[in-house]
């Protein structure tokens with residue numbers, strides 16, 4: 001991808017024995033990119049790798065063409081709003097942001113002024129002089145965001161930035177993300193709810209159990225998800241009869257008889273059509289089934305989970 | 315100011331703000347004022363009930379008091395509070411990532427924090443050591459502060475406190491950076507500081523008291539188990555303490571430079 005400032009090249013990360021992410025190839029360009037996946041799928045791991053807080057066990061991560069771990073100069077161009085809901089002891093919102101702006105080399109006066117600008121962007125001015133420890137969850141989320149964007153970085157990495165916010169605040173922040181993207185920034189955000197970000201993201205990266213399962217704009221992702229072949233295990237007394245009934249339909253990709261003679265494995269591209277067909281065959285008495293079980297329902301399950309109950313939005 | 319020095323000043327200011335959160339400040343000031351209060355009470359008692367026995371004996375009592383209460387009490391726990399509160403404190407509070415995500419090389423973060431911690435410890439404990447010795451002079455009565463011997467002794471105690479802060483600081487910075495739960499090490503180390511004269515030579519090198527004792531402005535009797543040996547010259551002891559400090563800070567820098575962020579406790 002041209003203009004991609006973030007590249008993952010065959011990156012795996014293990015925490016001891018535990019898989020964080022596996023063999024990720026990814027390039028992230030300007031605009032808004034959403035990393036979407038259930039809890040524990042590896043979103044935060046990818047973001048920590050991008051920002052050098054973690055190092056890959058295998059492969060290479062580059063931002064601006066450099067490995068982020070051990071390249072501190074990059075951080076004038078990167079802002080990261082991490083998942084941790086924690087702050088240095090005893091600071092007010094404004095001190096919190098100004099203190100770290102000083103570490104970017106700003107004078108105290110510049111830092112104070114910039115801190116206020118950033119706080120204003122997340123609409124938190126009235127609380128700027130209050131201790132962060134006294135903030136509500138939503139305010140803490142926003143002050144973290146302000147801290148990440150205070151030094152005006154080219155790349156903004158935001159881990160679940162909409163978490164814990166009311167709908168009003170969400171709408172405002174989404175507007176802010178759009179502004180940043182329109183100004184040419186790379187905005188990478190994560191969420192475990194697809195329809196929370198699908199309206200705002202230019203690109204969606206679906207992650208599940210450490211694997212990138214699909215990537216692209218929303219229609220592309222949908223196609224990839226829907227077209228992902230699904231395997232279904234049928235148990236019945238007469239597998240060859242069932243096989244011959246199924247074969248006639250072109251959405252069936254493959255049928256394999258099970259070794260024990262008591263079942264068969266079916267591979268299809270269209271789950272819905274397949275289940276309709278199965279209903280027809282059973283209710284018209286042409287076949288007799290003991291059990292139906294998706295053998296590999298990962299993809300669909302994740303998809304359904306992510307889209308939530310009202311799956312129609314995708 | 316160059317950008318680098320501005321950044322280091324930034325690290326220090328942030329560190330002071332963290333260190334001087336209300337509850338901690340109270341504890342640190344309480345520690346620093348401890349020996350001053352003891353000496354003030356002693357001076358008051360002298361004023362009230364008359365002077366204690368001979369001056370040279372009294373000066374050794376202060377010397378022992380300094381090794382016991384000031385070094386093993388105030389400096390030990392004061393530096394444990396300040397320097398375990400640095401990187402270990404940031405890890406425990408999950409605020410370390412904010413610093414790691416700034417354009418400051420990690421070694422500079424560690425050094426900046428350490429220097430800020432040392433300056434704070436000096437402001438508290440070197441001042442308190444000098445003050446205690448000065449007030450002690452009221453108990454002794456003669457000679458007055460104008461006496462060069464008295465001034466030299468006072469400076470000697472302050473220098474010992476300064477060196478103690480450097481070495482304890484480096485020790486606790488390193489321990490807090492290398493270990494997740496340094497509590498038991500602190501307990502063992504505390505014990506070690508009290509029985510350092512019993513330790514085999516190798517372990518003695520770890521004890522800050524072991525070095526500081528030999529720098530005492532007044533000769534101290536070594537206790538029943540001590541091996542009699544020629545005292546090392548001061549310059550040699552001071553360089554050993556500085557090497558001790560460099561090793562501690564170096565270990566912390568090494569660990570932080572290669573470590574991944576890990577907040578599990």
Ligand SMILES: Nc1ncnc2c1ncn2[C@@H]1O[C@H](COP(=O)(O)OP(=O)(O)O)[C@@H](O)[C@H]1O
Pocket residue numbers: 015018019020021037038039040041042043044045046576578
């Ligand atoms: N520090 C860690 N040590 C061990 N396992 C971890 C650690 N951090 C994350 N994991 C594991 O890695 C996987 C991915 O986690 P994470 O990246 O936090 O997912 P997400 O952000 O999508 O919820 C999970 O199985 C999680 O338990």
Ligand SMILES: [Mg+2]
Pocket residue numbers: 040043044045083159
């Ligand atoms: Mg996460």
